[in-house]
Amino acid sequence: MELEQKERRLTWKNYLMIGSMLFGMFFGAGNLIFPLHLGQLAGNHWGLATIGFLLSGTLLPLLSIIAISITRSEGIYDVARPIGKHYALIFLILVHATLGPLFATPRTATVPFELGIAPHIPADQTSLYLAIYSAIFFLITYRLSSRQSRIIDVIGRLLNPLFLVLLAIIFLFAFLSPMGQASHATATTAYTHGALTNGFLQGYNTMDALAGLAFGVTVVTSIKLLGTHKPKNIALATAKSGALSMGIEALIYLALILIGATSLNQFKLSANGGIVFAQIANHYMGAVGDAILATLATVTCITTAMGLVTAFAQDFHKHFPKISYLAFLRFTCGISFLIANIGLTQIIAWSTPVLMFLYPLAITLIILAILSPLFKQSSFVYRVTTIFTLIPAIFDMIHALPPLLAQTAFARSMTAFATHYLPLFKLGFDWIPFAAVGFLIGIGGYTLRNISLNWHLNRQNLTDENDTDH
Template identity: 55%
Template sequence: MLNSKLSLQKTLLIASMIFGVIFGAGNLIFPIHLGQLAGSNWLSASSGFLVSSALLPLMAFLAISITKTSGVYELAKPIGAGYALLFLILVHATLGPFFATPRTATVPFSIGIAPNLPKSMHGIGLLIYSAIFFAIVFFLSIKEGKITNLIGKFLNPIFLLLLFGIFLLAFMKPLGSAQSAAATTAYQGNSFANGFLQGYNTMDGLGAITLGITIITSVRSLGIKREKDVSIAAAKSGAIGVLGIAMIYICLIWLGASSLHHFKLADNGGTTLAQIVHYYLGPAGNALLATLTTITCLTTAMGLIVAFAQDFHKHFPKISYKTFLAVNCLISFGFANLGLNNIINWSKPVLMLLYPLAISLIIMGILSPLFKNDPVVYRITTALTFIPATFDMINALPDVLRNTQLVQGMISFAQKSFPFFNLGFGWLCFAIGGFIIALCIHFTKRKFFYATIEE
């Protein structure tokens, strides 16, 4: 007899898997860096950060549950099959071999291994470390059905114990008062907005809409078969997993803000995290930090490449699941050796384009019962979101491209034409306006249709 719902133990197991595959490289370094940037305004900045990095992933799970879809392709399909496939490829390329997955190797190396090596050895050190890292990821991910047990039962508890130890030491002996830490200029007046944008860097929102197929597969493997029950179980587990992530974010942001009393503002959160751990644990902290970051990044890398291989094998069945796993690992290995700073700098403009499209798609998925999943609503809203989001992307380009005459002219045009562009939200008014216009068209069309039938 099939189960109609998950037991509490199995719900927590799926929640642990969701936690493990979402929480990884950027989830350690970006919250701490945000705390340093926001200083005394860390609470308002963390509110914005939690909306885009914790609430948005939960909304993504709800959207997948409400629409009864299995991932990003089906969620975007009402816009058109071609757009859905293109969006899936762009999201998976971002989360996969070009940005997020390579970062899962460069972050633990940069903050746990590199400090123990002379600078002349950083290149060869990263090469060796990333090769071993992705070999392990590939080996553990070959059997996709085992991902729940591997992540939920073994890797997550080890990681949580290590992270809890650091938090406990920090609470017992604080570095200083976060409330009296100096905030940078950008966070003195727009801390919520900047915290929201900083949440893009974690890529949690994009990750959540791609993990749908992995979550659904895991729920079904535990005996849940009916679509309604699968959706409810996935949403419930997602809420628990995301809540755990949000609690850790708050602790990391507070830790970053309080660290300003002992350490200067660093270029990235990895440096700050290494300094904090060394402060409390001395030389032994380096080994602890290397272990902690490697474990959490291994779990994230596994989740990302499994979701990548599952989705691409589904749409390109002539290529095997294992081949997609191997290709992803090989390309990720290559991009990882470009270094952490290059990966972060070049990912920002891509995220400024993809996130507005993903946010509008998630919200429309949640509200889809209101407009009966009408493709017209999806298409109009997406089109009007895409235009200003393209200019947000251009504005976030690295300086080598942003400072060209053509790009500066486009930025000047956008500053005059799009409300909130200077805050990074040039897309917001267009998305809301497009959605309202699309709803009016939908209900007018329905009213006309029913009036015609009555006649």
């Protein structure tokens, strides 16, 4: 028993396995289709769009993992705890509901279905086939996630290599026989003058910054299972593994965006990245390409689904220990199955306003966590910054509501007010000046408080010295 408790130094093979697990949990079919569509939208401005997308699609998730490391947290609740325990619990529930059974997890089943199955079945039987496919999908996800100790093996050693081999086949064809030059592709109007900012906002769709906070508990659990228990060593292992997985993602995103841009020489602008991916696969390999795409999308989405349902079950079991990990796992898989059958279009429509609300709060929380050693995790700094960020986040959420709700008198008046009075609202970055002002006020208050405390302490010391002299 004594040997089992000894601290184990992780090898590069261990870091590779954890990084591979993280990559598998992050990289779903959405991570395939959004950069491809971005490439088509950006056309010959794909370079600037790529920089924007990488900032929000890879840098923010990496920063969220680093935030877990710096604060030595084990999940969303710990990172948000300085704001207050009630806020931390509410934020945890909102993020896990978004990443879990309400939006992201159901999407892991509907996206591969739309890519690989829906184009080959009669339209009037889509609902039936989706129900069968999603049931099998979530049964497999539940089975593979039921034993926590096997998650790193299943994702890192089995599913990820298969995914990378399939993706490499498509990349090989695309780069050996390109469909044209990206410089000849025409950009859409929005990307002609705003490629960088629009690319950044497209990165929200991956949900990876939120996922980085949610996956923290899974990463820490896996590291501990490998024999590392000291907080400092866990933090270092988390940061190294995160950098490795995000580096791989960045390279894949770069290739996908470039392929998307070159595809405009062969195809018209598609409604979404799923359509263009299917066109590219079929262009190079015909029916074999369709089969590879269906397999690729299913494999990568199962790895992401495993990461999402595991993080959900582990985090909620930690805060509600009377309910078992398996019970929470069954709950999230079951609800995800039901929501998936609503359909991909409705899932995306309702997830957008939620993301516009949560992302500013998540970004400021990540930055605060990274900078927290400078102000000793002062609750005042956290709270003031969050309160200021909350104001524009609410307006952004209302502005992004589905058309049925966006056209109500209340929503239109709120949007008109924000357009007139909130700087950067039209660009989707109105939260930045608010967060900056909140942070400066918080830091100012924290500094003044320290100055006051030091002044009183010095005065007390002088008084004590005078009393001693007398």
